[in-house]
Amino acid sequence: MSAPAVRIAIAPHCSLTPAGAWTFFLATCGVCFGIAALLTLRGYWPVLAFAGLEMLLLGWALYDSLQRRHRTETIIVTENSVDIEARESGGVSRTVFPRHWAQVRLRGDVSPLAPGRLLIESGGKRREIGSFLTGQERQRLAARLAPLIGGMAESPPLPTVQPRG
Amino acid sequence: MATHAQAASHDAHDHKPHGWRRWVFSTNHKDIGTMYLVFSCVMFFVGGTMALIIRAELFQPGLQFVDPQFFNSMTAMHALVMIFGAIMPGWVGLANWLIPMQIGAPDMALPRLNNLSFWILPFAFVLLLGTLFVPGGAPAGGWTMYPPLALQAGDSFPMMIFAIHLMGISSILGAINVVVTVMNMRAPGMNLLKMPLFVWTWLITAYLLVAVMPVLAGAVTMLLTDHFFGTSFFTASGGGDPVMYQHIFWFFGHPEVYIMILPAFGVVSEIIPTFSRKPLFGYESMVYATAAIGFLSFIVWAHHMFTVGMPLAGQLFFMLATMLISVPTGVKIFNWCATMTRGSLSFEPPMLFALAFLFLFTIGGFSGLMLAIVPADFQYQDSYFVVAHFHYVLVPGSLFAIMGAVYYWLPKWVGHMYDMKLAKLHFWLSAIFVNVLFFPQHFLGLAGMPRRIPDYATQFADWNMVSSIGAFGFGFSQLLLPYIIIKCVKAGAKAADRPWDGAHGLEWELPSPAPFHSWEVPPSAAVIARGAEH
Numbered sequence: 001m002s003a004p005a006v007r008i009a010i011a012p013h014c015s016l017t018p019a020g021a022w023t024f025f026l027a028t029c030g031v032c033f034g035i036a037a038l039l040t041l042r043g044y045w046p047v048l049a050f051a052g053l054e055m056l057l058l059g060w061a062l063y064d065s066l067q068r069r070h071r072t073e074t075i076i077v078t079e080n081s082v083d084i085e086a087r088e089s090g091g092v093s094r095t096v097f098p099r100h101w102a103q104v105r106l107r108g109d110v111s112p113l114a115p116g117r118l119l120i121e122s123g124g125k126r127r128e129i130g131s132f133l134t135g136q137e138r139q140r141l142a143a144r145l146a147p148l149i150g151g152m153a154e155s156p157p158l159p160t161v162q163p164r165g
Numbered sequence: 166m167a168t169h170a171q172a173a174s175h176d177a178h179d180h181k182p183h184g185w186r187r188w189v190f191s192t193n194h195k196d197i198g199t200m201y202l203v204f205s206c207v208m209f210f211v212g213g214t215m216a217l218i219i220r221a222e223l224f225q226p227g228l229q230f231v232d233p234q235f236f237n238s239m240t241a242m243h244a245l246v247m248i249f250g251a252i253m254p255g256w257v258g259l260a261n262w263l264i265p266m267q268i269g270a271p272d273m274a275l276p277r278l279n280n281l282s283f284w285i286l287p288f289a290f291v292l293l294l295g296t297l298f299v300p301g302g303a304p305a306g307g308w309t310m311y312p313p314l315a316l317q318a319g320d321s322f323p324m325m326i327f328a329i330h331l332m333g334i335s336s337i338l339g340a341i342n343v344v345v346t347v348m349n350m351r352a353p354g355m356n357l358l359k360m361p362l363f364v365w366t367w368l369i370t371a372y373l374l375v376a377v378m379p380v381l382a383g384a385v386t387m388l389l390t391d392h393f394f395g396t397s398f399f400t401a402s403g404g405g406d407p408v409m410y411q412h413i414f415w416f417f418g419h420p421e422v423y424i425m426i427l428p429a430f431g432v433v434s435e436i437i438p439t440f441s442r443k444p445l446f447g448y449e450s451m452v453y454a455t456a457a458i459g460f461l462s463f464i465v466w467a468h469h470m471f472t473v474g475m476p477l478a479g480q481l482f483f484m485l486a487t488m489l490i491s492v493p494t495g496v497k498i499f500n501w502c503a504t505m506t507r508g509s510l511s512f513e514p515p516m517l518f519a520l521a522f523l524f525l526f527t528i529g530g531f532s533g534l535m536l537a538i539v540p541a542d543f544q545y546q547d548s549y550f551v552v553a554h555f556h557y558v559l560v561p562g563s564l565f566a567i568m569g570a571v572y573y574w575l576p577k578w579v580g581h582m583y584d585m586k587l588a589k590l591h592f593w594l595s596a597i598f599v600n601v602l603f604f605p606q607h608f609l610g611l612a613g614m615p616r617r618i619p620d621y622a623t624q625f626a627d628w629n630m631v632s633s634i635g636a637f638g639f640g641f642s643q644l645l646l647p648y649i650i651i652k653c654v655k656a657g658a659k660a661a662d663r664p665w666d667g668a669h670g671l672e673w674e675l676p677s678p679a680p681f682h683s684w685e686v687p688p689s690a691a692v693i694a695r696g697a698e699h
Contacts, residue, residue, distance in 0.1 A: 015351035024348060031376050035416070039383070044398060044413060046390075047383030054337055054379050061341045065274045065349045137271075 005078040006148055006158060010141065012068035012132045021062045029055050073129050075120075077148045079158065082120060084127050097122040100155045106142040118142050120149070189284075192276030193681060194261045195578075197283050201258030202571070204286060206647060208250030209564075211294070213640050215243035220602075220636035222619050223629050236619035237305035238297070244308035245325075248425065249332045250290055252559065255567045256428045257282075257339045260367050262578065264343060266672035266679060267361045269352025269688045274345040282338030289331035296321035296328075307617065309414055310385065312399040312407045316392050326389045333378050340374035343367055352671075354693045358449065361670050365452050366431030369459045373420045373427075376463070381417040384410065408473050415466035423462040425559060427455060429526075429566030430497055433519045435670065436573050437501050440516035441508030442667035447500040454493035454500075461490045471539050472546045480539045487537035494530060498523065513665070514588035518569030521561055521596045529557030532607065547617075550610025556603045565595070568646065575650065576664040580678030581657030587649050594642035601635030 016024075036051035070089035075082065082097040102122040118138045119126045130138050150156040191197055218239050222230050231239070261279065265272055273279045296303040301319020304310070315322070347368045351360070360368075387398040388410070397403025399410040430451075438445040445451065467475060467483040475483075501523055510516070532554040536542050545551055568591075576582050605628035610616075614625045621629065660677040671688055672679070 013353065014349050015353070015355070016349035020348070024344075028372070028375060032379060035376065036379060036383075039380070039413065042409070044383060044387060044409070046386045047380055047413075050379035050382040050386070054375065057337065058341050058344070058375065061275055061278070061345045062348075065345045068349070 004158075005076050008075045008077075008141070008144070009072060010075075010130055010133065011072040014066065014069040016062075016066065018066060018069075021066055025059060025062055028058060068132060071132060075129060075145065077145075077158065079155075082122075082149055084120065084129060086129075095125070095127045097125070097127075099149060101152060102149050103152045104142055104146045104149050106138065120145075190280065192272070192280050194265050194273045194276070194279065195679065195681070197273075197279050198258045198261030198263075199578075200283050201254045201261060204283075205251050205255035205258055205567075208246050208254065208290065209643070212243050212246035212251055213643065215239045215246065217636060217640050219243065220633040223621070224633040225630060226621055226623050226626050228620055231619065233619045234302055234305055237617060238303040240617050241304045241307050242293070242297070245293060245304075246290070247559075248308065248421070249329075250286075252425045252563050252567070253336065254286060256367075256370070256425070256563075257336075259363075259428065259432070259567065259570050259574075260339070260343055263574065263672060264346055264364055264367060265350070266675060267364050267670055268347060268350060268355050269671050269693065270346060270350035273342050274350050275342050278338050279342050282335045282342065285331050285335040285338075289328045289335065292324050292331065293328035296324045299324065309411075309418065310388060311414070312388060312391065312410050313401070315388060316400070322392060323389065326385045329385050330382060333382050336374055337378050340371035340378075343371040344375065347371075352688050352693060355671075358452070359693065361431070362434035362445065362448070362451055362455075363428065363431035366427040366434075366455050369455050370424050370427045373424050373459055373462065377417045377420045380413060384413045384417065408470075411470045411473060412467065415469045416463075418469065419466040420459075420462040422555075422558070423458060425563045426526075427458065429522065429563050430455060432566045432570040432573070433501060433522055434497075436515045436519040436569055437504050437523075438669070439573070439665050439667040440511050440513060440519075441505045442510075443504055443508040444669075445500070446503035447496070450496055451500055454496040457493040458490060461486060461493070465490065468537055468542070471542045484537055484539050488534060491530065491534055498527060509667075513572075514585065514592055515569045515573035515665075517589065517592045517596075518565045518572065521592070522565045522569065525557055525561030525565070525596075525599070529554055529562055532557065545610060547615055548610035549606045549614045549616055552616050553603050553606035553610060556606070560603065561596075561599050568595070571646075571650070573665070574672070575653055576660035577672060577675070577677050577679055579654050579657075580660050581653050582660050582664065583649050583653035583657060587645060587652075591642060591645040591649060594645070595639060598635050598638035598642060602632055602639050603635070605629075605632045605635075
């Protein structure tokens with residue numbers, strides 16, 4: 001009997017819904033532009049320019065933070081393959097590696113502004129996973145994947161009991 | 166956060182960068198929080214030194230140490246340094262340290278932006294303090310930069326405006342980061358009405374910052390164009406309206422006061438229940454009261470400028486709106502008192518600072534009510550009574566709350582307990598000298614002593630001498646604070662994960678010292694429920 005596939009799904013947590021973000025953003029725009037409009041009507045238009053810049057920044061910050069919610073990565077390790085499916089707002093991408101020739105590589109932090117990367121590599125191909133995780137989370141995920149996938153030219157037996165995940 | 170949740174083990178996983186890169190490139194909320202707090206402490210001593218120069222000059226009538234121009238520079242620079250360099254970065258530092266820990270997030274939502282918002286600040290203050298060395302000296306027209314006086318400044322003028330822009334950018338970046346973090350990074354189950362009051366007050370503070378900072382940026386930019394590009398926004402000779410500058414400035418300036426005090430309400434709302442060993446009385450009413458204060462802060466600005474002349478209806482509106490603020494503020498004061506009633510009180514340093522806040526901020530609130538009354542304000546305007554009022558709000562108000570917060574969370578930050586005796590000594594010296602310093606200023610103001618003067622009539626000599634003695638006592642006793650902190654960082658009894666037995670909140674579920682990343686995996690619902698016992 002073959003061992004069942006191990007499936008690990010990772011996703012960033014978001015407490016804000018897009019509707020909530022829009023409501024918040026529009027309410028803030030209403031307040032900021034309302035104040036700025038009153039001052040502009042009296043001739044003090046530079047306030048409007050700064051309000052616009054600030055709302056652009058707030059909008060970008062909310063958008064950037066909300067992008068997290070569209071991301072999921074599912075790693076399915078079977079007897080023969082490592083299947084990575086990444087879902088983002090732009091669509092779905094899928095990469096399949098032969099398990100026997102795949103390996104997990106965790107690159108350390110180059111600098112705090114260029115955090116480490118968790119890669120699955122095989123035959124010159126590589127795929128990054130968990131880029132939204134913290135450094136420690138990436139280390140934990142790497143520690144969990146390494147014995148499942150094994151080193152290059154290695155196919156360690158998969159656990160017969162499905163782990164949490 | 167990752168769904169491959171595993172039991173968090175925080176023992177030896179702090180893979181943090183070392184050396185100067187750790188600080189310069191840091192995107193970690195705790196490191197950035199630490200940098201903000203250190204910066205705030207340094208600026209507190211810079212601004213404090215300026216205050217001591219002012220009080221040394223005022224120790225007795227006549228000109229003793231500095232010329233009037235430099236004296237006026239000191240008053241303006243003291244205010245700018247203390248507001249934008251000490252108090253606000255102090256609160257942002259605490260927000261950085263605490264908000265992710267309290268909402269169950271691993272870090273701030275926008276860590277690189279967080280790094281940028283801190284590192285703008287040192288450049289802003291190099292620029293601002295650099296004005297002390299340019300021809301014409303530092304800005305001497307007050308931190309409010311009223312035209313036409315501000316427009317007559319020397320080379321310091323554009324430097325000050327650029328410095329204020331940088332401080333504003335830093336504040337906006339910090340505020341947006343707080344807003345996005347609180348909105349989007351809360352742990353599952355941490356709904357808005359389970360958030361600790363410190364997070365709530367910061368969320369409202371950040372909203373105020375986002376709302377008013379464009380107004381400040383616009384106002385100072387218009388000053389700049391009036392000075393250099395021939396516009397006449399505020400230049401009367403060109404058809405501009407200098408009084409309108411005051412309206413615009415205080416439309417920013419009054420919410421700014423609440424920006425400095427609302428997080429203090431949050432801190433006191435954390436400390437008092439802990440040392441009363443009771444849940445906070447009226448949590449939801451505290452949240453709504455904070456929101457009400459935030460809203461009212463937008464419609465009271467003209468109480469700073471009753472004497473410029475405005476219609477009677479305007480005077481009445483701003484007077485009544487200002488007095489209305491005492492209602493939600495009273496709700497808070499009574500709720501804190503109700504929290505302590507029949508509590509099992511103990512008086513560790515954080516509680517002492519919180520209690521001093523309660524008593525002394527209330528004095529500042531009452532004198533604020535006096536200033537809200539238009540006919541009375543005509544007498545008090547620009548007198549030392551106003552100086553006493555806002556210093557009671559900002560020093561035993563904001564500053565004591567920051568110090569209380571540092572003493573409250575320091576064991577969590579560094580993993581050691583601090584020297585309780587020294588901390589209590591620091592408190593008592595501060596509490597006594599702050600009153601010796603500022604209480605006599607009420608008498609001076611009521612007797613008619615104007616603010617921002619280096620020399621004064623001999624009738625004001627006695628209380629000025631007392632006030633200056635208080636200033637030096639207060640100033641030198643603050644040296645204890647960094648000493649206690651450094652001593653605590655280096656050594657001390659190991660702090661328990663929950664060093665205060667009455668403490669609730671997610672941050673106390675983390676080990677002491679808190680790990681490099683706060684919540685590697687989200688806290689469980691049970692942990693959140695335990696932490697949310699307000």
